[in-house]
Amino acid sequence: MKVMVGVSGGIAAYKAVELVRALQRHALDVRVTMTDAATQFIQPLTFSALTGHRVLRSLWHTPDSPDAPIDHIAEAQWADLLVVAPATADLLARFAHGLANDFLTTMYLATPAPVLVAPAMNSLMWQHPATQANVEILRQRGVRIVEPDAGQLACGMVGPGRMAEPEQIANVVLAALGRSHDLAGEVVLITAAGTREALDPVRFLGNRSSGKMGYALAEAAQSRGARVILVSGPSALQPPIHCELLRVTTAEEMRQAVLVRQPEATIVIKSAAVADYRPVTVAAQKMRRQGPLVLELQPTEDILAEVVQRRIPGQLIVGFAAETEDTVEQGRAKLLRKGADAIVVNDVGREDIGFDSDENAATFLTLSTAIDLPRMSKRKLGDRILDEIVALRRPQSLLVELSSAELESLREQAPAPRKPILIE
Numbered sequence: 001m002k003v004m005v006g007v008s009g010g011i012a013a014y015k016a017v018e019l020v021r022a023l024q025r026h027a028l029d030v031r032v033t034m035t036d037a038a039t040q041f042i043q044p045l046t047f048s049a050l051t052g053h054r055v056l057r058s059l060w061h062t063p064d065s066p067d068a069p070i071d072h073i074a075e076a077q078w079a080d081l082l083v084v085a086p087a088t089a090d091l092l093a094r095f096a097h098g099l100a101n102d103f104l105t106t107m108y109l110a111t112p113a114p115v116l117v118a119p120a121m122n123s124l125m126w127q128h129p130a131t132q133a134n135v136e137i138l139r140q141r142g143v144r145i146v147e148p149d150a151g152q153l154a155c156g157m158v159g160p161g162r163m164a165e166p167e168q169i170a171n172v173v174l175a176a177l178g179r180s181h182d183l184a185g186e187v188v189l190i191t192a193a194g195t196r197e198a199l200d201p202v203r204f205l206g207n208r209s210s211g212k213m214g215y216a217l218a219e220a221a222q223s224r225g226a227r228v229i230l231v232s233g234p235s236a237l238q239p240p241i242h243c244e245l246l247r248v249t250t251a252e253e254m255r256q257a258v259l260v261r262q263p264e265a266t267i268v269i270k271s272a273a274v275a276d277y278r279p280v281t282v283a284a285q286k287m288r289r290q291g292p293l294v295l296e297l298q299p300t301e302d303i304l305a306e307v308v309q310r311r312i313p314g315q316l317i318v319g320f321a322a323e324t325e326d327t328v329e330q331g332r333a334k335l336l337r338k339g340a341d342a343i344v345v346n347d348v349g350r351e352d353i354g355f356d357s358d359e360n361a362a363t364f365l366t367l368s369t370a371i372d373l374p375r376m377s378k379r380k381l382g383d384r385i386l387d388e389i390v391a392l393r394r395p396q397s398l399l400v401e402l403s404s405a406e407l408e409s410l411r412e413q414a415p416a417p418r419k420p421i422l423i424e
């Protein structure tokens, strides 16, 4: 969905940067229009770099806006929502009285989209009858007002007038767009990134997982109203704010964290790339190079299978499968072997997507369905996976009815569990 952020000239203009980021985190396509006064507080370049779009400012032909004359109409049609943050006293007055003397005010008159304003100004200006009358006019016309907070203002006064926090404005935007809170009340336990198994004090066995997919899922689940517990292996990523992050390193630490928190969860999503093997012994001192080396490895516990065994009633369990060939067949075999409700299969053999990429494609597999989720951003894919998980909650799409004999025969076809191996 597409959101136009209007920025007018107040000191809170710098907070519009955070608002743009917050909206982008919710997978919204964001563009920015600024008044001339706003450019005194913050450079348009900041917003064009963040959004990848030219910042819209002028109604006239200028070197930086050659196609400006029709833009306000086109942009007014483009936006699913216009949010102005901060909205100054002057901007509110111009909106209320239908002035159209710059890009933002002209677009306001031309847009059929819902409009939201987040006022920010000195307390006396906010409380002035003229401003309050303008706010009332806008309210009457259906403009939603995100009321300013009370507190210390940039001018030194204390009182109402401080712009609402960007995260709060983003939530009002999401609600206005009808973005569902379909995971409200759910507790989603997500594992992310890869685990590391120490060989000696400086070396470990690890894998290429960056955690991007798991963190994207965490962000998507949170923005749909879930409480999120994120159990993450080492990752350079910032976790979504407000989500509970448990950092772990080894497969065993991940196992402990997951099993301890599992009883709280209504949905468990295991997107982590867990080490399959750990060294039988960890050298106390750094290993020296001395000819060929034989490492003896033992299998780690299968956390997903254990989570399935300890499933609490009504808990949905979704695994991930990283495959390099026969992805759907291998994924379905894994689904059966592990007993999860669904498995998200990634083709990690593809160079263009997957590990460390911002994009991914997958197949969402249950025993009865295989839903193709074509290449898209990991954040969007996070939402699509959650759509399918929410759909599993609906009675008509619960797992296919198989007789116990059919299930047993399918299980027999699944590949055998791993055996210890030696790496030379």
Ligand code: CTP
Residues within 6 Å of the ligand: 191, 251, 270, 271, 272, 273, 274, 275, 276, 300, 301, 302, 303, 304, 305, 318, 319, 320, 321, 322, 323, 334
């Ligand atoms: N998984 C797990 N514990 C492990 C290994 C994997 O919980 N010790 C989980 C992963 O988080 C993922 C799913 O199992 O949700 C499948 O992981 P994958 O590495 O694709 O499969 P493996 O079980 O390791 O099977 P194989 O290596 O044979 O493909």
